[in-house]
Amino acid sequence: MEREEVELLPSGLITCLLNSKEVRIMKISPERLTIRLAQEVKEINELKVIFYVFDENRYKEITIEKYNLINKGKHEFYVTYVFSIKDEIYLQNVRNAFNNYTRYIRLKAYSDDNDFSNEMVGYPSEKDYDFYEDYISQKREWMANLNYDSFNYRILNSVELAINVDNYELYNKYLNEDIETFMSNYLKDNFIEKHKLMYKNISRIYVGNEFCHNLFPSKRMLIDIIKKANNEGLEVTICFTYVRECYIDKIKSIINEIYNWCNENNKKIEIVINDWGMLKVVENKQDYLTLCLGVLLNKRKKDPRYIYKNGYNENKALIGDNSLNSKIFSEFLKDNNINRFEYESCGYKLNIAKGNHTLHMPFYVTNTSQYCTLYAKCTRMNRGRQKLVMGCPMYCKDYIFSYPKHLKMVGKYNSLFSFDDTLLHDSKKLEQYINEGIDRILLNFI
The missing domain is CATH 2.40.10.430 (Thrombin, subunit H)
Known part of the structure; x- marks a missing residue:
């Protein structure tokens, strides 16, 4: 050579x-x-x-x-x-x-990862040693920095407001409390009750978890939640995550139960899918089950550390598009009767596809796995030694993964989430999304 x-x-x-x-x-x-x-x-x-x-x-x-x-x-x-x-x-x-x-x-x-990132892209590695004492303090500080007075709530008149009920603690609270009490406690627990956005009544609940199969409610609990929501005049959206082969029969049974209830009560229910196999599961049931494209299938680059990438500011507009802005993909979704897409507010401007869609805020997922990192850490003291968890003891009720303050991130159950307060700060940016086709806001506090 x-x-x-x-x-x-x-x-x-x-x-x-x-x-x-x-x-x-x-x-x-x-x-x-x-x-x-x-x-x-x-x-x-x-x-x-x-x-x-x-x-x-x-x-x-x-x-x-x-x-x-x-x-x-x-x-x-x-x-x-x-x-x-x-x-x-x-x-x-x-x-x-x-x-x-x-x-x-x-x-x-x-060098370690922090020094490497600092040298290559100017990442503030010195901030990576500053953590919150606990998650409650973390959320309280995030919400305390919001400017409530400048938020123009009049732009919300044409928008549906929903909340995410995605774990057993919330399932039980919802079943045991009237909707006013439940909503009041939900807002207080997340330190958001003073925001003008919360002056609008919710009209829908999302039930189920898009990321962890163990956090989906039992069949009986799910039907009880649907019945209670129907009695309280709330619409219901059921969220499903990935579908492993060993869970196909279970998912089919749940879908059949939902469909039978809808048929008996002449009531339509939305189904959020995050696995293409769900198209087969709901086949011939779309007279009562309407489909939404979940955030795991609405793929895009999302991470609070993206702002340190070389060329990010110069090319930021390019990542606003994803496959939903492709004519071929949008036609495929339309052919399969998927007309609503679940978006997440994730720190940069999204280019919303044509139609009426949902915007999740203020959290967005950056990473998820079918093999729970939190379970691996609690049982084996090594988050890398993951496995498929069946019969989960729900360690996520008590534990999270903590990240440096400046990243505004939290690790919960099998996923990693980041907090984006952009739209809670700036009602004009929210209004822009509404004008582009967002007709529903989902509060998804972690």
């Missing part, structure tokens, strides 16, 4: 176009370039190398004019071309890329 030659650099750092077609760089040096092709080309019309410029968060494209093809190698499944390059701009960019990549490897190998 030639001096200063490096093999198999990440394609995100340096890539190559041969006749406008991307090819794999096998080896690269300031004076030589080896690429891999699926098959030979008849003629080389253009050779370009594209470098990622760390300091500017962009790519720089260089057209190579002075080069010679010095070797061509035929292999069983591919062809390699070796070029000798005499180009000063190419040389400088290769060396800059080597220096940046060497620094990246050194920091990754010899």
